[in-house]
Amino acid sequence: MIFGTDKQTKQDLNLFSRHKGELSVFDYFDQTRTKGGSLELENLMENPSCDLNEINQRIETIRFISNYQIKYEFDKDALDFIEHYLNQNTDILRSNLIDSSLTWLKNKIKPTNEYYIITRGLAYLKTYIQGLSVLVNSFKSDDVPAFFANLIQCVRYFETLPGIKRIVRSQSDGFSTRELSRLDHLIRRKEKGQMLKLLRLTYQFDAYMSLAETASDKNLAFPEYSESDTPYLKLEDFYHPFLESPVSNDIEVDSHQNLCFVSGANMAGKSTFLKSIGLCLYLAHAGFPVPAKSMTSSVFRGLYSTINISDDIEKGHSHYYSEVKRVKEIALRIRDQKKVFVIFDELFRGTNVKDAYDATLLVTSGFVKIKTSLFFISTHIVEVGHELEKLAGTCFKCFRSRLKEGKPQYNYKLEEGISSERLGLTIVENEGIMEVIDEIVAESAVEV
Numbered sequence: 001m002i003f004g005t006d007k008q009t010k011q012d013l014n015l016f017s018r019h020k021g022e023l024s025v026f027d028y029f030d031q032t033r034t035k036g037g038s039l040e041l042e043n044l045m046e047n048p049s050c051d052l053n054e055i056n057q058r059i060e061t062i063r064f065i066s067n068y069q070i071k072y073e074f075d076k077d078a079l080d081f082i083e084h085y086l087n088q089n090t091d092i093l094r095s096n097l098i099d100s101s102l103t104w105l106k107n108k109i110k111p112t113n114e115y116y117i118i119t120r121g122l123a124y125l126k127t128y129i130q131g132l133s134v135l136v137n138s139f140k141s142d143d144v145p146a147f148f149a150n151l152i153q154c155v156r157y158f159e160t161l162p163g164i165k166r167i168v169r170s171q172s173d174g175f176s177t178r179e180l181s182r183l184d185h186l187i188r189r190k191e192k193g194q195m196l197k198l199l200r201l202t203y204q205f206d207a208y209m210s211l212a213e214t215a216s217d218k219n220l221a222f223p224e225y226s227e228s229d230t231p232y233l234k235l236e237d238f239y240h241p242f243l244e245s246p247v248s249n250d251i252e253v254d255s256h257q258n259l260c261f262v263s264g265a266n267m268a269g270k271s272t273f274l275k276s277i278g279l280c281l282y283l284a285h286a287g288f289p290v291p292a293k294s295m296t297s298s299v300f301r302g303l304y305s306t307i308n309i310s311d312d313i314e315k316g317h318s319h320y321y322s323e324v325k326r327v328k329e330i331a332l333r334i335r336d337q338k339k340v341f342v343i344f345d346e347l348f349r350g351t352n353v354k355d356a357y358d359a360t361l362l363v364t365s366g367f368v369k370i371k372t373s374l375f376f377i378s379t380h381i382v383e384v385g386h387e388l389e390k391l392a393g394t395c396f397k398c399f400r401s402r403l404k405e406g407k408p409q410y411n412y413k414l415e416e417g418i419s420s421e422r423l424g425l426t427i428v429e430n431e432g433i434m435e436v437i438d439e440i441v442a443e444s445a446v447e448v
Helices: 007-012 025-029 035-046 052-067 076-087 097-109 113-136 146-159 165-169 177-190 192-218 270-285 319-337 353-367 382-388 424-430 433-447
Strands: 224-226 232-238 249-254 259-264 294-298 302-306 340-344 374-378 394-404 407-416
Touching: 007 270, 007 302, 025 035, 025 192, 035 076, 035 192, 052 146, 052 192, 052 224, 076 113, 076 192, 113 146, 113 177, 113 192, 146 192, 177 192, 232 270, 249 270, 249 407, 259 270, 259 353, 259 382, 270 294, 270 302, 270 340, 270 374, 302 319, 319 340, 319 353, 353 374, 353 382, 382 394
Parallel strands: 224 294, 259 374, 259 394, 302 340, 340 374
Antiparallel strands: 232 249, 232 294, 394 407
16 A cells, blocks of 8 residues: 655655755665665665555564574675676577587687676576575574565575576586576576566665664664554654754654644754654654654554745746645645645745734644644744644644853753744844944945
């Protein structure tokens, strides 16, 4: 079952780099050794699920690798060469003795690149299957996750395949002329599909090992899931992984208080908090470990955010109209998908204060009635929060700040309540903007 999300949400959460050098969540998890492994990791992250069985299978695979400290040496060059060998369009060697001998003799007299690719590719393939055979036969129990059951089955298929079994068990480095021809004929004519399947399982294994190593290195938590039909989320000591010294927070919300109103001054931590929640929820539905001490969540059918939205010049949409269109789009998603997690950061910031107040109050008053979904909404317009206090179903969280010797101080800890602190003007004044302007004006006066 496909978990609903979109380009805007993925950009808000910085899942993948859009520009060279840009931080991304994918890079945070990517410790793969092979190109194919990196592509499989990207595929896993690109495709979160709302199928609890599929999510749990991914988690079980990563946990299994971590718990049993499974290690495997991925030979990137060998795997690349095997793929090159399998996908070349040269003639497959004939397996009869006369033709194989003639082919060998011709290449002895005048070596060809095609024959080299075959001999080198099969040599790598032999070592590759031998290594996987050692790995799967090291598992002590038949009680392994579904992924490893598939890998074991695929490896053992080749272990017992006539024409491969004896060669794989051989300690010799090379092949006889007849063995080479028979093996090329078998692999490329009859078993190419099965071999490509084994390669993909190997790359998936590389991706899962990368996730297990990141979970261990970064002390990440494996999420747990509630099968309840009602929405629920509990996070303990969660944080944003991009921060060098993050301040962790806790949150727990359910259908009884399904709209969380977040307030706080500029730079107090609202946006980072919302991104952290959205990221944990997305990763949990991808079956990834999360940056938290613990996490329990119901399974949602989609995640949509509006954090870094901009105007649309091509369509002639202002920033405010883009926000309005986005809210409608998400409302339609909720109508179709029912159980959705929604994040709005600084809702309706693209218009005047009066319209922003009215629009925010109107929309949030409607969303709080949708008990199948959870909503996190931040705003500077704290007067909206005071009006929402009259409605059942809303919880209020805030980030406090204070001035010390004229400079803003933040602790980035989530607290109960509504923050009415406004430090925007103080931040402007502390940057010395007016001093620069006054200097320009003074210089202009002298020149005149």
